[in-house]
Amino acid sequence: MIRYITRRTISLIPILLGIIFIIMGIMSLTPGSPGLVILGPDAPPEAVEELNAELGYDQPFLSRYVTYIGNLVKGDLGDSYRTGRPVWYEVSRRLPTSVTLAILGVGVAMVIGIPLGILSAVKQYSPADVLLTSLAMVLNSMPTFWFGLMAIILFSLRLGILPSTGLSSPAHYVLPVAALASYTIAGLLRLSRTTMLETIRQDYVRTARAKGQKEKIVIFKHALGNALLPVVTYAGMAFGKMVGGVVAVETVFSIDGVGNMVLTAIRNKDVMLVTGGIVCLASIYMIILLLVDVLYAVIDPRVREKYRNQY
Amino acid sequence: MSNRITSQGQANKVIWAYKKKSVFWDFWKQIKHNKAAMFGMILITIIVLMAILGPVVIPYEKAIVQDSAQRLQSPSLAHWFGTDNYGRDIFARIVHGAKYSLMIGVVAVAVGISLGCILGTVSGYFGGVIDNAIMRVTDCIVCIPSTLLALTIVAALGGGLGKVLIALIIANIPVYTRVIRSTILNVTESDYIQAAKASGTPDWLIIIKHVLPNAIGVIIVQASMTFGDVIITASTMSFLGLGIQPPTPEWGSMLAEGRGFMLYSTSIMLFPGLAIVLTALALNLMGDGLRDALDPRLRN
Secondary structure, three states, X not given: OHHHHHHHHHOHHHHHHHHHHHHHHHHOOOOOOHHHHHHOOOOOHHHHHHHHHHOOOOOOHHHHHHXXXXXXXXXXXXXXXXXXXXXXXXXXXXXXXXXXXXXXXXHHHHHHHHHHHHXXXXXXXXXXXXXXXXXXXXXXXXXXXXXXHHHHHHHHHHOOOOOOOOOOOHHHHHHHHHHHHHHHHHHHHHHHHHHHHHHHOOHHXXXXXXXXXXXXXXXXXXXHHHHHHHHHHHHHHHHHHHHHHHHHHHHHOOOOOHHHHHHHHHHOOOHHHHHHHHHHHHHHHHHHHHHHHHHHHHHOHHHHHHHHHHO | OOOOOOOHHHHHHHHHHHHHHHHHHHHXXXXXXXXXXXXXXXXXXXXXXXXXXXXHHOOHHHHHOOOHHHOOOOOOOXXXXXXXXXXXXXXXXXXXXXXXXXXXXXXXXXXXXXXXXXXXXXXXXXXXXXXHHHHHHHHHHHOOOHHHHHHHHHHHHOOOHHHHHHHHHHHHHHHHHHHHHHHHHHHHOXXXXXXXXXXXXXXXXXXXXXXXXXXXXXXXXXXHHHHHHHHHHHHXXXXXXXXXXXXXXXXXHHHHHHHHHOOOOOHHHHHHHHHHHHHHHHHHHXXXXXXXXXXXXXXX
């Protein structure tokens, strides 16, 4: 088990190197040079050249990549072109905000989505099922940012019961988290309904019913555990979607998080800050996917057994 | 007696016509009892008709000409959905914006799925080094949340319709590639492919005649299921100011423009958003219907 976790963790390194390579590759297509961004369009060309050389921008792409990785190992993501402060400082200051939002979003979505999905499956074709699945379908088709905007209009502007900007009190979290969770609630509801329906039709569930077991125990003890396995994977993947949604939600609710920072950096052509921000967000997503894999091995006896026999 | 078959060519034609009808018929039979899918189909037909016929009925000037005397009006007979902060008719703008969302969706999904198809088929059918190379690259890209990847690409290339399309295509290819590869792997292992290989059929012919037709269901389902998401991501990028720029009446950029005025007018934010939701909903309902009809294993 420990060997499995270690091996999976080590296998993240080439993926991380690949991610950085791809992001740096894309960002190197940006027109202009860092010297031009920092000094402005009116700066003399010699000064721009000099600054570019100082920042290592005159080097070929591969050598810049190797330098970036070398600095990254030391915990240095470079300096922002605009503020001049270290990228790591800018990112780490905002990371807790964004990660909290995403975790709350996934958490709320799981707490609401999974039970409703199970209810929907157990009462298949009932009015409640039809209502819930239709609602999930609509939520699944709704852009996160628009859900947030509508929530602001209704709860902040019309009813005036919830604040709409910033994150200064627990009440401030309600609308952004609801907006983030909406899409995932729908996804989890639909998925847990499907897997639950599949599980209820399995032979062992029929056996449990045939021996006269109470319906509650059949559902919660026999069916639920097996039905939830794919749901765990979905929740992990949903975290990735959530990281993307965070960008939109932070804009809508004027929250000073990594998403908003990346967006501002994109507008300012602050290549270093964009690269750093996206590498950090992608790394977090990668770690979450790893945790899901490990969790799988812990909770699924079949997977656990497979790895025990391997070593 | 006029139906009597007199030659081999005619016989083939009859068989072909019968086959064609039966595939379509099967599919229609399944989908017509699916109320949700039918609703989605009707809805998307209306939206497509609106995108095609709307601009003929409502002149583009109505969606673009500013009139400060008519600012931020509520819905009325003259302006069904009210007017925006420049006095432009919101209904006219939504009608004219339909083509952008639909076009982005169609092009991004069609190009993305075609490229995903090529990569997935090569990867799944041939295996070996090529497969390894393609899969390691997709492993990396899949770890970058697709909205972020699209943002990165737009950040480097700049905004605008073409750039957004490129971003959406690149962000979606790895997803398509993975799904199609696993399907192709399954198909390739079947006996009839082995038989075709043993009888000396060249690889390209096997792929075109045997592998792809047997994977087409999954490919269509995958395409239709991502259609709605692509439209939502595109509108999100426009809303963030990185996609189609105002004053083009794209739904996402309409919301971006109207945002500063949502205190004064609900309709400026409500209707463009509803247009996005209804389009995505129609496509998702249709995607679900297609999945149920073409891929019975996933049916609930």
